[in-house]
Amino acid sequence: MRLxxxxxxxxxxxxxxxxxxxxxxxxxxxxxxxxxxxxxESQHYRILDLGRAFGQNVDFFSQFSCKLHIEDLYDSLSxxxxxxxxxxxxxxxxxxxxxxxxxxAPFDIILAWDLFNHLDRNEFKHLILHLGQYSKKGxxxxxxxxxxxxxxxxxxxxKIVDEEHLLYLTDPGVMKKCPKWEKSDLDHLMPNFRxxxxxxxxxxxxxxxxxxx
Amino acid sequence: MWKKSENSTEVPTQNxxxxxxxxxxVREQAIIGSSLLVKGDVTGEEDLTIQGQVEGKxxxxxxxxxxxxxxxxxxxxxxxxxSVEGSVQGNLHAEERIIVRQTGNVRxxxxxxxxxxxxxxxxxxxxxxEGKEREKPETVQxxxxxxxxxxxxxxxxxxxxxxGRLGINVKPPSKT
Numbered sequence: 547m548r549l550x551x552x553x554x555x556x557x558x559x560x561x562x563x564x565x566x567x568x569x570x571x572x573x574x575x576x577x578x579x580x581x582x583x584x585x586x587e588s589q590h591y592r593i594l595d596l597g598r599a600f601g602q603n604v605d606f607f608s609q610f611s612c613k614l615h616i617e618d619l620y621d622s623l624s625x626x627x628x629x630x631x632x633x634x635x636x637x638x639x640x641x642x643x644x645x646x647x648x649x650x651a652p653f654d655i656i657l658a659w660d661l662f663n664h665l666d667r668n669e670f671k672h673l674i675l676h677l678g679q680y681s682k683k684g685x686x687x688x689x690x691x692x693x694x695x696x697x698x699x700x701x702x703x704x705k706i707v708d709e710e711h712l713l714y715l716t717d718p719g720v721m722k723k724c725p726k727w728e729k730s731d732l733d734h735l736m737p738n739f740r741x742x743x744x745x746x747x748x749x750x751x752x753x754x755x756x757x758x759x
Numbered sequence: 760m761w762k763k764s765e766n767s768t769e770v771p772t773q774n775x776x777x778x779x780x781x782x783x784x785v786r787e788q789a790i791i792g793s794s795l796l797v798k799g800d801v802t803g804e805e806d807l808t809i810q811g812q813v814e815g816k817x818x819x820x821x822x823x824x825x826x827x828x829x830x831x832x833x834x835x836x837x838x839x840x841x842s843v844e845g846s847v848q849g850n851l852h853a854e855e856r857i858i859v860r861q862t863g864n865v866r867x868x869x870x871x872x873x874x875x876x877x878x879x880x881x882x883x884x885x886x887x888x889e890g891k892e893r894e895k896p897e898t899v900q901x902x903x904x905x906x907x908x909x910x911x912x913x914x915x916x917x918x919x920x921x922x923g924r925l926g927i928n929v930k931p932p933s934k935t
Contacts (some may be wrong), residue, residue: 558793589927599876599879599880599882599883600876600878601880602875602878603880604874604876604886604888607888608874608888610888611888611889612888613885613886613887613888614885614886614888615881615884615885616882616884616885616886617883618881618882618883622883
């Protein structure tokens, strides 16, 4: 398995590695709450979920009229060994292969969860460029940026409990260095997305709601 | 041993119509065994369990289709109900319901009035949902106010103008 996509993210040096217990925690999500209050019964939405598929999340979205695309991008990238940018393929080629959508049907909502914490600068930048092709004015992007020094090696899995709460499932494993994206980084890496809301949570995450312009 | 036990519970007498007294026809159930590889479309009018491999459409719109734990399908599947325990690379179309079991792995799009993904199921693709009857949403506010984060801390000041781009007014979450 080739982990091309986060090769540049330094792993924590061996002595500093520590095992994390599998954690199940429920946290309030202010940004998600705002997002869900945007839904109108009369409209049909296109939602891109870049996280893992959970029945609980599907059940939650089933109350809305929508087309939900679930892509589990981290998993796709982790198991992706056909070609990579290091083989001379462009990021765009890779992302186009992994996330092929119709450009004439842009998404209304993109749920990136904490994926950006697991991408390096180039991967992040090109993913946003790719997603931009499937966004329209007003597309909202939800993400959680970690403010911690170290994060679990794999993304947290998020289950929607209700409109205001998320269940965090953290897989046990080694910790790695967190890119700790600052607001200035996000402005640079997400040029067409403007911060709509952001909230610093007690659990070390900063929730962002972006609006595509 | 054939003698009815004296202690056995009496079956309550029921009025059974002559039509009901006939034995119910056994529902036809076909199985594609684990050693079988089918290249081509599968059609018919009976329930089907796939334990082997199918590389072709499965079209059983009036029947149940089960892709067993060892089953692998590379094509679209049409059924009344579809249950996936194995793997499918293709779109699933069910008249009633699709269930992706814990061991199931689906790469494709799901089309059904009801979709269930069990915990542990792997799925990548799209699901079309019509939307259930939903509680009437709370009255929305005409403008955004800055919500406090649950850290009580640094909620950035929203920069939007109240009218959400999705066509609804943006409303801050209620404070706990």
